[in-house]
Amino acid sequence: MAQLVDGISRTFNEFLLLPNRTSVDCTPATVDLRAPLVRHVAGEPSAIELRTPFTSAIMQAVSSPELAIALAREGGLGFLHHNRPVEDQVADIRAVKNFKAGFVFSDTNVRPTDTLGHLWELMERTGHTTAAVTDDGTASGRLLGLVTSRDFHPQRHDAAALVSTRMVPIDKVPHSGDDIALSTANARLWEERLDCLPTVDESGRLRHLVFRSDYTDNKRFPTQLVDDGKRLRVGAGVNTHDYRDRIPALVEAGVDALAFDSSDGFSDWQAEALTWAKKHYPEVPVGGGNVVDAEAFTFLADAGADFIKVGVGGGSICITRDQKGIGRGQASAVLDVAAARDAYRDNTGQYVPICSDGGLVHDYHVALALAMGADFVMMGRYFARFDQAPGAKVPTRDGFVKEYWGEGSSRARNWQRYGQGGRGLQFEEGVDGYVPYAGDLHEGLATTIAKIKATMVSCGAADLRAFKDTARLTLVSEQSFQESHATVMVRETAGLD
Numbered sequence: 169m170a171q172l173v174d175g176i177s178r179t180f181n182e183f184l185l186l187p188n189r190t191s192v193d194c195t196p197a198t199v200d201l202r203a204p205l206v207r208h209v210a211g212e213p214s215a216i217e218l219r220t221p222f223t224s225a226i227m228q229a230v231s232s233p234e235l236a237i238a239l240a241r242e243g244g245l246g247f248l249h250h251n252r253p254v255e256d257q258v259a260d261i262r263a264v265k266n267f268k269a270g271f272v273f274s275d276t277n278v279r280p281t282d283t284l285g286h287l288w289e290l291m292e293r294t295g296h297t298t299a300a301v302t303d304d305g306t307a308s309g310r311l312l313g314l315v316t317s318r319d320f321h322p323q324r325h326d327a328a329a330l331v332s333t334r335m336v337p338i339d340k341v342p343h344s345g346d347d348i349a350l351s352t353a354n355a356r357l358w359e360e361r362l363d364c365l366p367t368v369d370e371s372g373r374l375r376h377l378v379f380r381s382d383y384t385d386n387k388r389f390p391t392q393l394v395d396d397g398k399r400l401r402v403g404a405g406v407n408t409h410d411y412r413d414r415i416p417a418l419v420e421a422g423v424d425a426l427a428f429d430s431s432d433g434f435s436d437w438q439a440e441a442l443t444w445a446k447k448h449y450p451e452v453p454v455g456g457g458n459v460v461d462a463e464a465f466t467f468l469a470d471a472g473a474d475f476i477k478v479g480v481g482g483g484s485i486c487i488t489r490d491q492k493g494i495g496r497g498q499a500s501a502v503l504d505v506a507a508a509r510d511a512y513r514d515n516t517g518q519y520v521p522i523c524s525d526g527g528l529v530h531d532y533h534v535a536l537a538l539a540m541g542a543d544f545v546m547m548g549r550y551f552a553r554f555d556q557a558p559g560a561k562v563p564t565r566d567g568f569v570k571e572y573w574g575e576g577s578s579r580a581r582n583w584q585r586y587g588q589g590g591r592g593l594q595f596e597e598g599v600d601g602y603v604p605y606a607g608d609l610h611e612g613l614a615t616t617i618a619k620i621k622a623t624m625v626s627c628g629a630a631d632l633r634a635f636k637d638t639a640r641l642t643l644v645s646e647q648s649f650q651e652s653h654a655t656v657m658v659r660e661t662a663g664l665d
């Protein structure tokens with residue numbers, strides 16, 4: 169007979185935290201947001217510690233190399249998606265690992281034989297006004313010159329004219345080898361009054377551009393997540409179909425952590441794939457999931473998972489619960505799995521971190537997830553709103569929105585994640601939509617971090633371990649939920665201004 173599990177399936181909206189006593193030395197400045205990423209002996213540090221407890225969803229609409237770079241610079245970790253050929257994912261891993269602060273990959277590139285009209289369109293699309301002219305029009309072609317918005321204007325120059333007629337040829341463009349230090353490049357930018365210094369390899373192929381405006385950039389990111397060689401860390405999603413080919417290539421490219429990406433990870437396929445990965449690459453952390461209960465957590469932990477993602481059906485773009493009737497309220501799932509993780513630690517001496525994945529709509533939901541026991545969170549909708557996410561930015565009457573679509577939507581065609589017994593999707597488990605545009609990730613995440621730190625201070629917790637151990641939660645009634653919101657007419661709607 170079917171079994172009815174205890175308790176109701178609850179979401180974050182149904183809980184609030186009670187303030188705890190705050191000591192004088194517990195302030196936002198002293199709050200520590202470091203979180204273990206991978207399995208470790210209880211009481212000892214994790215081999216990789218996130219410096220802020222955020223990871224980006226393994227989704228086409230979220231985790232571009234740009235986003236992974238921006239997030240690693242904030243101390244979190246981006247997971248690049250796997251729903252594409254291995255070599256494309258490898259190229260993105262390399263782009264993050266090769267990132268050097270202040271040295272950017274050129275995203276506005278043309279051939280000398282392209283037209284000025286094409287160049288103008290490209291500049292409008294990327295929002296950048298310096299273009300590299302290379303023999304093949306790519307960011308790694310042989311550098312033939314530079315062309316900037318100072319060199320031509322669509323009203324002044326014929327759109328059909330060629331880039332070669334307006335570009336500054338390479339023999340007149342100051343440039344450097346790629347081994348130049350950022351401080352030296354900056355000195356040249358100032359001394360030679362340059363806006364941009366391209367760097368090239370021994371055969372003259374473009375490597376990076378250094379801009380004067382990036383001069384102070386590095387000081388903005390004191391909590392970067394880097395490996396032993398000071399390169400930014402990056403993660404990658406993998407699936408249970410082609411992991412034997414994909415994992416070796418990702419490891420070769422320098423990936424820092426892998427995550428088996430499945431909407432339902434409680435399966436023999438995932439256990440087999442985890443066992444294979446740990447046997448062949450014991451030194452590379454590999455996560456599993458997604459799960460929503462203790463039994464599934466223990467199953468994947470026993471199979472060797474180094475961290476486990478929690479969440480089925482709670483994602484903002486997810487319709488799995490509507491379509492298949494499976495899932496669990498995210499708060500209940502996190503509370504149950506966190507208890508299982510602690511029991512596993514007590515029984516085995518191994519601490520296997522858990523990640524709350526999906527369904528975080530408000531910043532305070534992140535604080536709740538962490539208080540309920542998540543070691544770190546994974547977010548899709550949240551990151552899809554920023555400039556660095558790959559979705560197009562679309563104007564509306566009231567501002568801008570960004571495209572955001574689920575991996576279970578027809579648009580994503582991710583049959584590896586949403587396996588329905590064959591190649592291709594027979595029905596959708598995700599939607600294709602828009603999220604409000606939120607500008608630069610650095611600014612947006614700073615506000616979220618400020619709120620989480622403020623919550624932790626109110627709860628008297630100076631670090632995430634203490635936050636979990638001492639959090640006191642209360643369920644809210646519908647009436648008290650109403651009371652949480654402003655009950656006066658806010659200024660903009662009062663019609664007085």
Ligand code: RVP
Binds near residue numbers: 488526528549573598
């Ligand atoms: P959210 O942050 O609420 O946007 O949720 C993101 C999560 O939703 C992903 O990390 C993944 O677990 C899940 N997802 C991705 N695509 C879909 C879908 O199409 N159903 N769901």
